[in-house]
Amino acid sequence: MRQYITGIFSAVALILSCNAVKAQDSGYDVFNPIAKYITQGDAEKLSAWFSDNLEVTIFSDSNDSSRKQAREILKSFFKSYTPRSFNITHKAGRSNMKYALGTLNAGGELFVVTIFVGYTDSAYKIQHIKIERIN
Numbered sequence: 001m002r003q004y005i006t007g008i009f010s011a012v013a014l015i016l017s018c019n020a021v022k023a024q025d026s027g028y029d030v031f032n033p034i035a036k037y038i039t040q041g042d043a044e045k046l047s048a049w050f051s052d053n054l055e056v057t058i059f060s061d062s063n064d065s066s067r068k069q070a071r072e073i074l075k076s077f078f079k080s081y082t083p084r085s086f087n088i089t090h091k092a093g094r095s096n097m098k099y100a101l102g103t104l105n106a107g108g109e110l111f112v113v114t115i116f117v118g119y120t121d122s123a124y125k126i127q128h129i130k131i132e133r134i135n
Helices: 001-027 031-040 045-049 066-082
Strands: 050-058 061-067 083-094 099-104 109-120 122-132
Touching: 001 050, 031 045, 031 083, 031 099, 031 109, 045 050, 045 066, 045 122, 050 066, 061 066
Parallel strands: 050 122
Antiparallel strands: 050 061, 083 099, 099 109, 109 122
């Protein structure tokens, strides 16, 4: 009987912990760490958020890239345009696909950054990142 009760308590604890994780996930903002790494100009850490294949668009030059290629493209961009600040100005989407628009102050210029993330393999990953100069 004692094993039966222990088993029930274990099952209930597991169910409650899963619900707690779901509740925590629903309040999680995937764009917080992404914005942090853009602000820091850290292409290496930002690339941890990349899908295996993604689209990178910088100044209307668009590339379908592997994670490694995208990291090098952004590393080169951040080397030429050292970020001073990045602020997300708009976020939208639904549960499996989200996007954010932000303003990047880098290298003495202003840019609009658009980030699309999709939910795959139990995590949000960047599927497209676009950087455009503000005229």
